[in-house]
Amino acid sequence: MIWRWFLAATLAGATVAVAAQNTSYEQDRGWQAPAEAAARTNPLARKPEAAAGGEKLFKRNCVECHGEDGSGLVKKRAADLQLPLVQQQSDGVLFWKITNGNTDRGMPSFSRLPELQRWQLVLYLRTLKPAGK
Amino acid sequence: MNKLFLALLLLAAVPGFAQESPYFVTYDHHLEEPGNLEIETYTTSGIPRAGQNAFVAPYMELEYGVTGRWTSELYLEGQGTVGDSAVFTGWRLENRFRPMKREHFINPVLYVEYEDINEASKILKEIEDGGPDVSSRNSELQPVKDHELEVKLILSSTVHDWNIAGNFITAKNFSRDEGYEFGYAFGIARPLATLASGNACRFCRENFIAGIEIYGGLGSTVDGFGPHDTAHYVAPVVSWQMSDNGSLRFSPGIALTGQGSPVLLRFGYSYEIRGFGSRLARLFGGKP
Numbered sequence: 001m002i003w004r005w006f007l008a009a010t011l012a013g014a015t016v017a018v019a020a021q022n023t024s025y026e027q028d029r030g031w032q033a034p035a036e037a038a039a040r041t042n043p044l045a046r047k048p049e050a051a052a053g054g055e056k057l058f059k060r061n062c063v064e065c066h067g068e069d070g071s072g073l074v075k076k077r078a079a080d081l082q083l084p085l086v087q088q089q090s091d092g093v094l095f096w097k098i099t100n101g102n103t104d105r106g107m108p109s110f111s112r113l114p115e116l117q118r119w120q121l122v123l124y125l126r127t128l129k130p131a132g133k
Numbered sequence: 134m135n136k137l138f139l140a141l142l143l144l145a146a147v148p149g150f151a152q153e154s155p156y157f158v159t160y161d162h163h164l165e166e167p168g169n170l171e172i173e174t175y176t177t178s179g180i181p182r183a184g185q186n187a188f189v190a191p192y193m194e195l196e197y198g199v200t201g202r203w204t205s206e207l208y209l210e211g212q213g214t215v216g217d218s219a220v221f222t223g224w225r226l227e228n229r230f231r232p233m234k235r236e237h238f239i240n241p242v243l244y245v246e247y248e249d250i251n252e253a254s255k256i257l258k259e260i261e262d263g264g265p266d267v268s269s270r271n272s273e274l275q276p277v278k279d280h281e282l283e284v285k286l287i288l289s290s291t292v293h294d295w296n297i298a299g300n301f302i303t304a305k306n307f308s309r310d311e312g313y314e315f316g317y318a319f320g321i322a323r324p325l326a327t328l329a330s331g332n333a334c335r336f337c338r339e340n341f342i343a344g345i346e347i348y349g350g351l352g353s354t355v356d357g358f359g360p361h362d363t364a365h366y367v368a369p370v371v372s373w374q375m376s377d378n379g380s381l382r383f384s385p386g387i388a389l390t391g392q393g394s395p396v397l398l399r400f401g402y403s404y405e406i407r408g409f410g411s412r413l414a415r416l417f418g419g420k421p
Contacts, residue, residue: 052331060377064407075411100235103201108166111236112154114294114327117339 027085028105033096040092044119054124057117061110070128077106082130094122153380154296155372157399158259158348159320161298162240162289164231165198170409172196175382175401177256179394185267187215188394190222190255197409202231212255218271223250223279225258229287236291244285244300252277257397259283261304261314262350264364264393280307295323296344312354320346322370340374349389364393379404 044050058070066072070081079086086094098118101109110118154161157175165171173194181187190212199205206227213219227246253274255265266274282305289298302316322344329339349365352358368386375381379402386397 049331050328053329056331056333057329101201103167103231103234106167106201108198108201109163109236111291112163114324116294116327117329120329 027079028102031097031102031105033093037096038090038092040095042091042095042119042122044116044123045091048123050120051123051127053117054120054122055127057113057121058124061113062121065106070125071130081125082128087126087128091119091122094125095119098122153342153372153374153382153403155322155342155344155370155382155384156298156318156320156346157368157370157382157384157401158257158300159298159318159346160229160242160244160285160287160289160300161296161320162231162242162287164202164204164229164242165196166407167198167201168408168410169198170195170406171403172406173401173403175256175399178398179255179257179267180396180398181267182395185394186217188255188267189213190257192256192258202234204229208258210250210254210256212253212271214255214271220253220271220275222254222256222275223248225250238290240289242287242289244283244287246283246285248279248281248283250279250281251275252279254279257393259285259300259302259304259316259318260348260350260364260366260393261302261316262353262356262363264350267394278308281305282307294327295321297321300348310355312356314353315351315358316349317351318346318348320344320370335375341371343369343371345369346384362392363390365389366393366397368397368399378406 059068062070065076065078066081067078072078072080081087095118097107098110098121100111101107103109110121113121154163171194173196174191175194176189176191178189179185179187190210192208192210194206194208196204196206208225208227210223210225211219211221225246225248227244230243232241232243251274252266253271255267257264284303286301287298289296298320300318302318304314304316306314322342324339325341325343326338330337334340345368347365347367349360350363351360352363356362366386366388368384370382370384372380372382382399382401382403384399386399388395
């Protein structure tokens with residue numbers, strides 16, 4: 001009997017987890033970084049250890065909408081940061097999007113964070129992978 | 134009512150992160166994140182000259198991010214004067230609008246505030262003339278009401294992690310004919326460290342922002358425009374992000390002229406509640 005309850009709870013939990021992921025996220029086509037910004041490279045690219053600070057910043061600033069694993073909360077219409085359409089964007093584009101936000105779509109600007117911390121966030125975003133990969 | 138109280142208690146446990154500007158008077162272009170509520174408490178204390186009375190003026194601020202480009206704030210203020218009394222001095226409703234969607238070299242913000250205060254107000258959130266009356270008794274000052282509209286143009290820029298901000302103030306008191314009064318505030322500040330460490334430290338440099346601000350009055354259309362016969366202060370400022378959702382601020386302000394209190398000591402504590410709007414909406418059955 002107990003195992004049935006356990007199975008039901010596990011299935012329910014898995015359903016909620018899947019429903020919370022925003023795999024259907026579509027990009028706002030008007031939210032495009034200028035070419036100059038998109039071409040910028042991450043000054044911390046050769047310091048992978050800085051991603052630990054990026055993880056801390058992510059947990060403080062981003063999980064409210066993007067979730068602990070970055071998969072994006074549907075109710076917040078937040079991007080699933082694990083999706084290829086996000087991961088394929090250049091470091092410069094991600095940095096620009098963190099800096100400017102997309103305020104009309106609910107993504108705030110994080111320009112108040114120092115520039116290096118925003119690059120740390122980009123570094124950490126690169127470590128986000130779908131579960132099991 | 135019990136439900137609301139319980140909800141507020143629960144909300145208080147929700148962490149947020151407010152990388153707070155250290156300024157007390159100057160505004161920069163960073164607005165509250167949409168749906169977040171920040172509860173802030175401040176005190177302005179005035180150290181008196183001969184013939185003046187020392188005072189402590191506490192005020193509370195509720196700051197809510199209505200949208201990504203609109204922040205609204207409610208202030209409740211009071212003051213206690215040594216050898217006199219403690220009085221409620223009124224409320225203010227403030228709105229800040231950011232017209233531009235993206236970050237630019239100079240970012241403008243329009244600030245509009247309605248004040249329903251009295252002449253006993255001493256929080257000195259801005260200065261437009263000689264500062265508050267620190268010699269008269271509260272019983273004389275409190276009955277004198279001020280219904281004032283204040284407009285500021287906020288210009289703010291981030292240059293190599295330095296924030297540079299300038300505020301240009303115009304105020305109109307509808308209770309008396311004082312003409313239009315003018316004031317200014319400028320600030321510059323920078324985090325003490327720009328790289329975040331991997332561990333959860335509290336006293337490390339990345340959690341501190343330091344800077345300086347200068348603010349004062351620029352006269353009025355009645356008394357003449359300019360810095361003469363007005364109060365001006367220069368004030369170092371520092372903020373400490375003491376927890377994920379709380380920060381402390383401190384600023385000693387030194388008077389540059391003979392007007393007002395010679396020294397102002399300001400303390401502030403702010404606490405941010407993330408997702409306040411959506412949690413409140415859910416509580417009352419609305420769409421988050």
